Amino acid sequence: MADIKLTNLNKSYGALHIIKDVNLDIKSGEFIVFVGPSGCGKSTLLRAISGLDSVTSGTLEIDNAVVNEVPPSKRGIAMVFQSYALYPHMSVFENIGFALENQGLGRAEIKRKVEAVGEMLQLTSYLTRLPKALSGGQRQRVAIGRAIVRGAKVFLFDEPLSNLDAALRVQMRMEIAKLKRDLPNTTMVYVTHDQVEAMTMADRIVVLKAGEVQQVGTPMELYEKPNSVFVAGFIGSPKMNFITGVPAEKLKAKSIGVRPEHFEFSDSKTDVSGTLDYTEVLGSDSFLYVTTPSGMLTVRQPGRTEFKTGQKLNLKPLAQHVHRFGDDGLRLN
Amino acid sequence: MTAQILYAFITVILGVGGCFGYFYGSNWLLDRIFPASASNDASAVRNLKLQAMIRPWLFLGPALLLLTVYLIFPVIQTIWLSFHDKAGENFVGTANYVWAFSDAQFRQSIFNNLIWLLVVPAACTFFGLVIAVLTDRIWWGNLARSLVFLPLAISFVGASVIWKFVYDYRGEGQEQIGILNAIIVYFGGDPQVWISLPFWNNFFLMIILIWIQTGFATVILGAALRGIPEDTLEAATIDGAGPFKIFYRIMVPQIMGTIVVVWTTITVLVLKVFDIVLTMTNGQWNTQVLANLMFDWMFRGGGDFGRGAAIAIVIMVAVLPIMIWNIRQANAEQGGH
Amino acid sequence: MFKRISLEPSRFALHLAVLIIITLWTLPTAGLLISSLRDKNQLAASGWWTALSSADRSQVGRMKGKADQIEKDGKFVIEGNLFEGEDAVAGKVSAFGTKVQTPGANPADSTVALEGGQTLTVNADGTYALTSPTAFENDRGGRIFYVSSQPPRFTTENYETVLFSQGIGRSFVNSLTVTIPATIIPILIAAFAAYALAWMKLPFRGLIIAVIVGLLVVPLQMSLIPLLKLYNAAGTFMGVPSKTYLGIWLAHTGFGLPFAIYLLRSYIAGLPKDLIESAQIDGANDFKIFRRIILPLTFPALASFAIFQFLWVWNDLLVAIVFLGSGEDQLVLTGKLNALLGSRGGNWEILTASAFVTIIVPLTVFFSLQRYFVRGLLAGSVKGG
Structure with a gap:
């Protein structure tokens, strides 16, 4: 159970104002998609939520606690990177178990949890392989497995499908949708520049432009009632x-x-x-x-x-x- | 012998183990003093931030300490010493520098260093480029490059022995066992004592460094050549350029940056060249260079730290432009990161 | 490069040109290797390029005296073998004579008449027979001057000599004692520092990097006087000798650090940012990230630097003669070779064998790990200058 609440959030790099006064309420268990053209600040916003980037002003709350100063590992989040960020020298098993190892869990427990996740994602027969011996879709699943195994309250996805070819992208979209069904209590924040992904997967979409929120709403709301030329032009193909x-x-x-x-x-x-x-x-x-x-x-x-x-x-x-x-x-x- | 090996083994274990011990120990201690693992409360978060502040300095500490002691402190100390007398006790102003520039040997060294600087980087880059281009086109090119590259692994002293043997001189009428004189005699010439031949002996010393460093130039330039997009060469062929034109109009301009890098790297090396002169002639017969002259003044015959330091500063000043250029390059690269 | 550019007529010239260059480049080293394996007398007498052909040599031998004569068919005969003499070098007699001026007067296997009806026969294998109608009366036999040709002789004696009686073996161990820690210690220290400078948040990062790049070109010689003074002071203060292995390890570490940090930093900074951030989210602290993620992934760069540092330390003369003593328990190979150049300047059998012992280790390292070596060179110079 984790709500995310952004209040007057700002982020600047020197004179560069990337995120401007963002206010956003994300309800627990929601699947939120940040969408916008490149450079709109959607990834920066995600990284601010993850703690990888600090915020300049405003407050960021996860589960009703202000986490502005809390390091990423203590925020109860998991992140799937665009490149998947699989550790190339570790087996699938070690990749998935790395976070558990850092939590100081015992060997038997790590094995049990990793195997459970492996089964859930149909990775059981690949656990001993290195990432380079996996297909694109399998790598994607390992990256998701790493997030699941920790039991994180919030999943953050940073353009996870942009490295896949078109056919695989459709398939993975469905898998993520299924994941959402399987983990109804996990809040998911998903960043993409692809409005099709946004439309098909989101509970609610946040359209961003130049660091400002343009509109927040369900896919159909945005399609039927875009509140600006920008949103109207961005959604729909x-x-x-x-x-x-x-x-x-x-x-x-x-x-x-x-x-x-x-x-x-x-x-x-x-x-x-x-x-x-x-x-x-x-x-x-x-x-x-x-x-x-x-x-x-x-x-x-x-x-x-x-x-x-x-x-x-x-x-x-x-x-x-x-x-x-x-x-x-x-x-x- | 056995005792020595055992002793060596133990010292190796101790030295390396101590180093490992420091990094493991200090990090273990940090995790102990500011525990942050299991819990999620405010103190764990605070400790984690403290750790993040302290840890970089644990990582950097030994490196910074060693750099300071072994390089930064000596540079400062040398500057100071260069303004003091023989034993480093009394301030003498610029007397050491005045002495240096009026000293015949020093001027000889400057002159020789200049020749080295003109000849060696140019020759290495030229041969390196030629060999890189030639070997790129034949199936046993890799082997050929390895063989040219091989002297790079040999110490200057080892190289000196090798070349002393090449330059070896026996009196006229005797059979020459140095290959250079043997060839001269075979073609009817008189054998020469190459390393004491006035003026030209410098070149016989330079050949050694060229022999060593050309492999370096070959490898670097070879890689750069391979990085040239093939289609620019094909386009040039279609445009009707011949191989030589392609070489100097299309290939060389594209790898100019690398050529400069090779040139400057070898230039820095030449300024520091010491071992070859020490072992071949020890500066006799007008082959003295700055680095060896400095070594002479510092360590021979009781030593004169002031004069040695003054010569060191002269070398340092000569290297300075390259150093500044290097820093600029690094900064530019970092900015783009 | 010219792969698709037709140059067929000059293919032959190209191969020839490369062959000539390679020959020029390898000849000096080949000469050293061949010479070190030759017999020391032959080495001093003829060029190494003649090593496979026989060498002619003028020698002198003394025949046996009257005690060994035997009477045969009414004649007195003295028989023996020239090569059994004390100073004789075995080989094949090609000519002989009885006067010092004319050692080549008569071909081998011939018989010459001497004064007093005596005849002398000398065979190619060195056997001789002197016959006389009257009994020999001299206690000492006469001398024969002869030319013998020696077959080429290769031997490992030179190596045995330098390794066991010239102290090269001991120096070899000393060199290893210096080199191994002086290679490993800077790798560790530099890798940690490089990671901190590449990925950790810390103040003055840019300044520290600039200083390190600047230190890359500081001439090593500058450091020697101040450090020697420092070592002497520290030695006196702590009551230990100032020339120790620990001292030289640290010195080599200090001198090698700028390049090591520079090389490793540019490599580590090039690792994907996502990996490190992912590990941070996974709850690994920087020490763990370094140990579990960075170190394994940086292996190629570590290997490159290790080879560099190994070769540099092994081949170093200057630092060794300044920071280590010249006693046999501390003298390294390069120092030993330098000393031999002074004291045994003319003994090529010792110099060539010693030199080859000193370069065999770098050559082995070089040939077995060339890939990493080249990669390190490229990373160190092409990327940053």
Whole structure:
């Protein structure tokens, strides 16, 4: 049981202000994903929670105790690194057991716990191997095993899937989701720059930009009600279309956002009519790139498309799915 | 002999064991004085932070102590001594330096050192580069490089014996057993006493250092050459450049940094060269160099610490620019880390 | 480098050029090795490159006297073998004569007539027969001057001599006594310091690193006078001799530290940061991280430095003659060789064998661990200068 509470958290390296006044309540057992473009401070925030980086000001509480000054090993956390950080000269068994050894546990107990974790992660037959003799997915599991074996209250993941190829990434995503089910009381904080990972795994997503929290919410909240142009553009693939000019003005907004799937075709000319420039056919979907007076728009069509390049298309946003944004880039309601 | 081996064995165990003992003991003590293992309370956290403050100094302590005693203190002391008389008792101002620059032998040494500095690094780098390029293209290149590299493992004294044998001289008419004179005689020349041949004898001493250090240059430059992207060479070939043009227009510019490193490393070594001169000529026949001259003044005939120290400072000053350059390089590298 | 660049016509020239360079480079050492294995008389008489061919040598032998004559077919004969004489060097007689000026007057296996009807036959194997119609009357026999050619002779006698009677064996042990701790101690001390400078939080870190880099080029000779004074003072103060093994270990450690710390620090700083942080989260303190993570992973760099330091200490002359005594219980190999160069300058059989004994250890180390040695060189110079 561990809540994490960040209050007015700041982190600077000299003049460089990386984390700006972050306030965040993470409930025990939640799976939180920090997402944002590179350099937004998401990894720094994770490292501040882990204790590997100190905080400049503000308070950080884990389990209702202020831990600003507590070294990483005493915070009850475990961390899975992007590179997995497996000790290359130690066997899988030793890798998993290293933390227990540091806690001063007896040999028999270490063996029992490591073997239990090995079984849980289907690593039993690999326990004597060195990391270099494992596949990418197995290494990932060892890294997770190291976190599990300690019974940590908080798991921190620092872009753990970015070193894997696409197929393995999907598989590992599922394994982490399963892990979350198996350990319902463990709070998990997960950092990624990949919004697909964020959408598929998170209970709640924290979108960060330049060290500031943009929005916190469930994946669907962010998808359906992004509270700024930035969040709207960051979540969803392909990106949301932003239209300025006449169509926006008609809706009393600086700009409006329409997701590619939220267009319909009209027979008569509309505000966003244009020419079909290029088509990407993926099988399940087709993406149409249409040049309009308001710029290039992306339109998603299920299945194949009948349209030909060069054809005139009259697009019409679905009214109930139009997002309006003001001059400051914030959502208008 | 057996007693000696036993004694040696025991001293080795004691010396090495003492060193291990220090690191284990001091860390054990630190963990004992500020216990932080099992519990999670405030005092454990505080102790852990104290440990983190103290431990780096436990790790660094012996190194800092030894560096201070064996290098920093002597540098300061030498500067001080260079302004004092023979026994290091009375202040004499710059008298030692004045003496040095008016001393014929000192000037001879400076002159010789300059020749060494001009010839040896250049020759080593040149041969190193040539050998590295040549051996890179043949299947037994590794073996060839090893053999060129081999003298690097030999002591200066050992090398001196080897080359004394090469330069060995027997009176005219006798059979020469030194290979250099034998070759000269074979081609109808007169045998020479190479190491006392005026002026040129310096070069015969330099050959020894070149023979030793070329392997170093070969290995370093060879690695740098291998680091050159193959496609730049292929592009140059397609652009119609010949092998020599490729060498000096494409390869050499790309490894310039390494060439500079090799050059300066050997330069520092040359400034300190001592053993070769000591064992080959001991500075006779106008082959004196600064390092050996200094050694002479310090340890022979009762010694004159002041003058020896003054010569040491001169060597130090000569090395200074390289030292500053080194520090800059290291800082730049660290900044990028 | 030119792999894909066609230079086929000059391939032969290339191989030849490399071959010539290699020959030039190895010749001096080869000469030393071959000479050290030659018979000492042959070594002094001819160049080592003739070691495989026979050497001609003028010798003189004295025949037996009247006591050994026998009467045969009415003639008196004295028979014997020249090579049984006291100073004779065995070989093969190619020519002989009876006058000192003409040792090559007659070919071997021939018979010459001498004064008074005497005849002398000398065979290639050294046997001779002197016949006379009258009985020999001299107690001492006459002299024969002859040219003999000796077959090449290789021997380990030179090594036996230097190892057991010239004190090289003892110096060998002394060198090991100096070298082993002077290699291990700085590795330990430098590795700890390098880790602290690479990964631990401490004030003045940048300054300390800069000072160490600066010390890299301080000429060793500078330290000698102040240290000698310090050692003498410490020795007097504690009532112990100032020239001890402990003293030289520490001296070599001190002198080797800048390079060791520099080399190891750049290696350790290059280890993945994640590993160390992961170990921190796993609850390991810095000592444990060092022992369990850093030390095993730094092995290649440690090996490189160990080889360097070993060669440097083993080959060192200067530090040894300053910090150790010249008694036989402290004189190291290089010092011994230097002393022999002075006292036995002309005895090449001793010098060559001694020199080879001193270089055999470095050569073995070098050839068996060349990989690490090269890696260390590269790390030490290419990366940082």
